[in-house]
Amino acid sequence: MYSKAEQVMGDILIDYFNNESLWKIDGRTMAAVFRRFDIMERYLNQAEGAGRGGAMANTIQKVNFHTHCERCRHARGKAEEYVEEAVRANVSKLGFSDHMPYYDDRFGLRMPFTELDDYLREITKLREACRENLTIFRGFEGEYVREDNAYYESLLSREDCDYLLLGQHFYERADGELINVYQLENTDDYEIYAANIVEAMRTGYFRYAAHPDLIFLNDFPWDIHCERACDIMVDGAVKYGFALEYNANGFRRGKQLYADGERYPYPHDRFWEKVKGTGISVYVGSDCHDPAQVYDGIVETAYGKLEEMGIAVRTDWIC
Numbered sequence: 001m002y003s004k005a006e007q008v009m010g011d012i013l014i015d016y017f018n019n020e021s022l023w024k025i026d027g028r029t030m031a032a033v034f035r036r037f038d039i040m041e042r043y044l045n046q047a048e049g050a051g052r053g054g055a056m057a058n059t060i061q062k063v064n065f066h067t068h069c070e071r072c073r074h075a076r077g078k079a080e081e082y083v084e085e086a087v088r089a090n091v092s093k094l095g096f097s098d099h100m101p102y103y104d105d106r107f108g109l110r111m112p113f114t115e116l117d118d119y120l121r122e123i124t125k126l127r128e129a130c131r132e133n134l135t136i137f138r139g140f141e142g143e144y145v146r147e148d149n150a151y152y153e154s155l156l157s158r159e160d161c162d163y164l165l166l167g168q169h170f171y172e173r174a175d176g177e178l179i180n181v182y183q184l185e186n187t188d189d190y191e192i193y194a195a196n197i198v199e200a201m202r203t204g205y206f207r208y209a210a211h212p213d214l215i216f217l218n219d220f221p222w223d224i225h226c227e228r229a230c231d232i233m234v235d236g237a238v239k240y241g242f243a244l245e246y247n248a249n250g251f252r253r254g255k256q257l258y259a260d261g262e263r264y265p266y267p268h269d270r271f272w273e274k275v276k277g278t279g280i281s282v283y284v285g286s287d288c289h290d291p292a293q294v295y296d297g298i299v300e301t302a303y304g305k306l307e308e309m310g311i312a313v314r315t316d317w318i319c
Contacts, residue, residue, distance in 0.1 A: 066097050143169060163318060190215060190228070211247035212245070244275060244283075246313075284306070
């Protein structure tokens with residue numbers, strides 16, 4: 001027997017998948033399906049959007065969980081300026097995720113490790129000051145490196161750190177060598193990059209993968225390595241119920257002529273076509289490096305592109 005709630009969920013699932021045989025699934029499993037793939041939210045968003053002529057943007061609250069500031073050494077503007085712009089733009093939730101400093105300062109273009117505490121104190125102060133107008137979250141965007149699990153756990157155990165985003169600007173080969181994705185000579189390692197991301201998904205440390213298709217900014221012809229890398233990441237996200245980010249900052253870089261045609265460096269349409277229809281949770285991240293970019297026209301472009309592709313977007317907190 002199904003409870004009333006399970007009956008409602010079953011009806012929606014049957015409508016969503018157009019498959020009457022779903023009633024063979026027991027109620028507990030049916031509920032688990034909802035929790036994992038967030039079908040309820042998507043169903044309601046699509047139903048509401050259809051009632052308004054399909055205008056997805058009209059039903060979405062303004063949020064951004066991918067925000068940098070001048071501490072990363074390649075953005076402009078203090079954290080306070082990003083908050084001011086978020087309030088002006090009627091953003092309801094703002095997540096600061098500046099590039100994670102590592103204890104040995106192994107990567108460049110980010111705050112030194114000595115600034116970590118100051119950064120979190122600054123964001124916490126802004127969070128308290130703006131509580132009535134804006135919900136602020138404190139976090140970092142960082143690479144996953146196998147030997148650093150204790151470091152990620154130490155950050156997440158702090159009361160002043162709310163989340164980590166996965167931003168795999170460097171990936172790790174089997175021998176531990178860290179490779180910069182901006183300095184590749186071919187596509188041979190693409191599957192290794194993708195496997196790194198899936199390994200990070202499995203840890204539970206990260207809330208979502210920022211620009212998972214970043215590697216396609218390299219100018220190489222589309223080949224079997226590209227195809228397999230996409231499949232590895234998409235299959236991993238499905239398996240682990242892991243969210244992916246559609247990164248608006250790639251649009252800010254403008255269209256360029258690549259070996260596979262004129263396109264933006266990222267997001268890459270071929271990757272996102274594979275995401276479509278999988279039930280993977282998708283967030284739009286501004287990846288802003290300037291206060292004016294917190295929720296600009298480029299962010300709206302990203303939402304519009306996903307609507308055209310038929311991919312629903314989440315705007316709730318990444319819980």
